[in-house]
Amino acid sequence: MxxxxxxxxxxxxxxxxxxxxxxxxxxxxxxxxxxxxxxxxxxxxxxxxxxxxxxxxxxxxxxxxGQEKEYTGTFEIGKTTESFDLEKPVVDVGDPSHISILQVKEAAAQLTGDILQVPPMHSAIKVDGKRVYESARKGIEVKMEARPVSVSVFEITKFENPTVHFRIICSKGTYIRSIARDLGDILKVGAYMSSLCRTRIGxxxxxxxxxxxxxxxxxxxxxxxxx
CATH class of the missing domain: 3.30.2350.10 (Pseudouridine synthase)
Structure with a gap:
């Protein structure tokens, strides 16, 4: 047999x-x-x-x-990096000392639901047949189009300024580093992802x-x- x-x-x-x-x-x-x-x-x-x-x-x-993903991790506000994580050097953006947990939660609410998200330049997405991170490493700017993604949960589990602890549930294709960037933009002080753990897939x-x-x-x- x-x-x-x-x-x-x-x-x-x-x-x-x-x-x-x-x-x-x-x-x-x-x-x-x-x-x-x-x-x-x-x-x-x-x-x-x-x-x-x-x-x-x-x-x-x-x-x-294709299944939804769940993540926990931390963002740092007041600073950023070129890759929006710790792969690139950290640079100062703005003083975050005045930011309250209420402001962070309000910013998170703006990034919850069906949203348009621009992927980070340092990602494996292909544009014109080339991985964009390869162009980024050569210093070549690639125009990234915003893509629809869904963030069903963006919970701020703790805020120890400048560290934001979060839990996110999102659709396929969502970049948590882009959420860090966008959160920093809304708060006008910059942000990057300092740690990330995927806790669930479907x-x-x-x-x-x-x-x-x-x-x-x-x-x-x-x-x-x-x-």
Whole structure:
């Protein structure tokens, strides 16, 4: 009797400073198969839930990517960076000492619902067939069009000026770094994203995810059992 083609979905807590592709490569090497991919990039400076699909389950990647995402993290107001996160040097914009939690919540309300969002220049979006971050690294300005996204929840969970703690639930294609930029623009003092964790993709929660090293050990142990 012929075996069913292999397929598996892994929920992984992406380590800080790893790229999503680093994680895919690690899983691919452990499984020793070529067909492995992730369902939605997490930036190197973000942590949290990364869904990795292997074998025939790679056909499910698009359906995972289309599901809503939930994030927690922090924004810093009063400063910004070229990439709106910590990949680029931090520069001062304005004194945030007068900003109240009420003002922050009012600004967040303006960025909630169905909104138009301009993606950051340092992103993997393609314009005229080229990734915009490649142009950004060369100092080439690319005109980015605003795109419709949906932010169903933008909750300010704590405000310790200048640090804004948040929880966001949003649609596919939403850039949290762009929300940081726009929040800073509304408050007129600048802002950037200082930390980010993806806690949910659709019905899949970070609480269900494996630490990467632990998952690799499990995969190798399983392969050893089948030898």
């Amino acid at each position: 012929q075996e069913e083609p292999y397929g598996e979905v892994f929920l992984i807590n992406k380590p800080l400073e790893w790229t999503s592709f680093d994680v895919v490569r690690k899983v691919r090497n452990a499984l020793k198969i070529k067909k492995v991919g992730h369902a939605g990039t997490l930036d190197p400076l973000a942590t949290g839930l990364l869904i990795v699909c292997a074998g025939k389950k790679t056909k499910s990647i698009e359906s995972f990517m 019905e899949y929660s970070l609480e269900e995810a494996d630490e990467l090293d632990h998952l690799i050990e499990k995969i190798k142990a399983r392969k050893d059992e089948n030898l």
